[in-house]
Amino acid sequence: MTTVTADPAPSGAGLLPKLRRSWDKHWSAWAMVVPVVLVMAVLIFYPLINGVWISFTDQTEANQLAEICTKSITGGEVCKENPNAWSFVGFDNYVNILTGKIGEFWLWAGNTLVWTIAGVTFHYGLGLGLAVMLHRQIRFRGLYRVLLVLPWAVPAFISAFAWKFLFNERLGLVNSLLNAVGIDSVAWFSERWSALLVAILTNIWLGVPFMMVALLGGLQSIPEELYESAEIDGASAWQRFRAITLPGLRPVSMTVILLGTIWTFNMFPIIFLVTEGQPAGQTEILVTGAFRAAFEGIRNYSLASTYGVLILSILLIFSVFYRRVLRKQGEVW
Amino acid sequence: MTQMATSAPVTPAAAVPVSPAPLNRPRRGRRSVGMSVLLHGTLIVASLIAIGPIAWVVLSSFKPGYAVQSTEITLVKDPTLANYEYVLFETSFPTWFLNSVIVAALTMLIGIFCSATTGYALSRFNFPGRRPLMMVFLVTQMFPVAILIVPIYTIMATLGLINTLPALVIAYLTIAVPFCAWMLKGYFDSIPTSLDEAASLDGCGPFRTFYRVILPLARPAIAVTGFYTFLTAWGEVAYASAFMQTDDKFTLAYGLQQFVPQFNAQWEYLTAAAVLVTIPAGIVFLFAQKHLVSGLTAGGTKG
Numbered sequence: 001m002t003t004v005t006a007d008p009a010p011s012g013a014g015l016l017p018k019l020r021r022s023w024d025k026h027w028s029a030w031a032m033v034v035p036v037v038l039v040m041a042v043l044i045f046y047p048l049i050n051g052v053w054i055s056f057t058d059q060t061e062a063n064q065l066a067e068i069c070t071k072s073i074t075g076g077e078v079c080k081e082n083p084n085a086w087s088f089v090g091f092d093n094y095v096n097i098l099t100g101k102i103g104e105f106w107l108w109a110g111n112t113l114v115w116t117i118a119g120v121t122f123h124y125g126l127g128l129g130l131a132v133m134l135h136r137q138i139r140f141r142g143l144y145r146v147l148l149v150l151p152w153a154v155p156a157f158i159s160a161f162a163w164k165f166l167f168n169e170r171l172g173l174v175n176s177l178l179n180a181v182g183i184d185s186v187a188w189f190s191e192r193w194s195a196l197l198v199a200i201l202t203n204i205w206l207g208v209p210f211m212m213v214a215l216l217g218g219l220q221s222i223p224e225e226l227y228e229s230a231e232i233d234g235a236s237a238w239q240r241f242r243a244i245t246l247p248g249l250r251p252v253s254m255t256v257i258l259l260g261t262i263w264t265f266n267m268f269p270i271i272f273l274v275t276e277g278q279p280a281g282q283t284e285i286l287v288t289g290a291f292r293a294a295f296e297g298i299r300n301y302s303l304a305s306t307y308g309v310l311i312l313s314i315l316l317i318f319s320v321f322y323r324r325v326l327r328k329q330g331e332v333w
Numbered sequence: 334m335t336q337m338a339t340s341a342p343v344t345p346a347a348a349v350p351v352s353p354a355p356l357n358r359p360r361r362g363r364r365s366v367g368m369s370v371l372l373h374g375t376l377i378v379a380s381l382i383a384i385g386p387i388a389w390v391v392l393s394s395f396k397p398g399y400a401v402q403s404t405e406i407t408l409v410k411d412p413t414l415a416n417y418e419y420v421l422f423e424t425s426f427p428t429w430f431l432n433s434v435i436v437a438a439l440t441m442l443i444g445i446f447c448s449a450t451t452g453y454a455l456s457r458f459n460f461p462g463r464r465p466l467m468m469v470f471l472v473t474q475m476f477p478v479a480i481l482i483v484p485i486y487t488i489m490a491t492l493g494l495i496n497t498l499p500a501l502v503i504a505y506l507t508i509a510v511p512f513c514a515w516m517l518k519g520y521f522d523s524i525p526t527s528l529d530e531a532a533s534l535d536g537c538g539p540f541r542t543f544y545r546v547i548l549p550l551a552r553p554a555i556a557v558t559g560f561y562t563f564l565t566a567w568g569e570v571a572y573a574s575a576f577m578q579t580d581d582k583f584t585l586a587y588g589l590q591q592f593v594p595q596f597n598a599q600w601e602y603l604t605a606a607a608v609l610v611t612i613p614a615g616i617v618f619l620f621a622q623k624h625l626v627s628g629l630t631a632g633g634t635k636g
Contacts, residue, residue: 047484155568
């Protein structure tokens, strides 16, 4: 952030001239961000506020309209008040969801926790391991790198399909291999933990390349001289890793772990397509459970919004907490 | 950190021993045979895991239906192009494919443009609203599809965009642009401001400076942005299934779900379709992969 010139202290003047000066000085910057800000305001912030509002009502696809209009025989339209119009219900949706009256919030939250922790831990751990290996001078480095990044280029829904195919109970490669060594086929998707395991494996496979590439970039920004002098001082490989590599990667790590957590938490297609919540909704995570609860059958807008607000709140609390911990350890961020 | 934007791969000067090693432990870059075997072994296993599922799907796509459905493990069995023929000529696949290409290409072009200008403004100008905007970009990453999908649907309906491709382009931009602007801001930070100052002394305005001086230097980061936006649009399922209603407007991600009837999935056609879907993403990947590491380098570092 060294590139930003400091604002000169505004001399005491009226609001209008101040605005004027501000405009003269900053109009080009504003012009550059205005398209993005506008689109985001319309398509993210309005929907967000609207969503929060809807979560306090009982709107569904069926009762959303205030009036029901029917074409009469004479050609005119007759509008009558909707007898079952939606109404304000306060915290009912939240109470229903959190007490488990509708959906299985706590089961899904538990799955989400396992899913996110497993995903991010392995993404980061494997990504770091591979990045450190690829950072060394070795033969075929370019080839390894391309091969290892390849899963990133595969669209998530295709990866989901490929892994579902591999773990298919009847014709999947994994069960065929198990049979070949004399183990009976496993019905991967008919038991909660094995289904979740397959989904998590898929997600790990999918997410490692991003971490690896980001960390590889971070490694390249650590000055080589640090390692050389540490080596002259007789530091072992493990000591160099602890004392130079990890601290040097800290800024990158903090960012990618936060992003990775948010992305994994909200990762929709894998669970949605791989386990489809099987068996009996026991492997849903919050986002997919919410989607299915709200959009299967009559679309329940208020329920969808309530889940959305809950998910957003969890993530906001997490990131505030995360940043606070970082700041305590002296990270300016 | 002066990361210059040359497209040549970065070669850290690691393995140049200056003087004969006074220590008796192996120097960096000159490791023992066992270590080399271990290193290459691990990388080979990891690479195999990385490409294994893709390779298996590719191999299966050339097998006839009965071989795909059998439990026998064979790499190649009666190779045939029948699955591809079926997908290409008997289904709406070409239409969906075209829709996906249009949506992904538009998302990519507009996405690069928007995130580059925004990222540059965030990196170079201390305008009122800068810090809030950075925070907002991070927070937008947390919005679950479930909360946005209904209101966005309503907006699109009001604008008359339901069942049209622009609806998807706009929706995908809202997903991709915040992250890309963030990433590009990091990269622009690593380009020395002295270049901007020199350009402005030469009489370039802020827009000209950006377009003529900074943008060409940011090519790696632009490549990563292109790759990211393209993939976002190419693989998204939820919005596509909510906004698109008729077969002629489906994108691949949604259209392919039609091959997966609940109990009798047509696996052999799915494998062929999966390969066809992955090819364009692979091509974009090949263009971008050289830049991936250097492009993300600065991007990840600072918020």
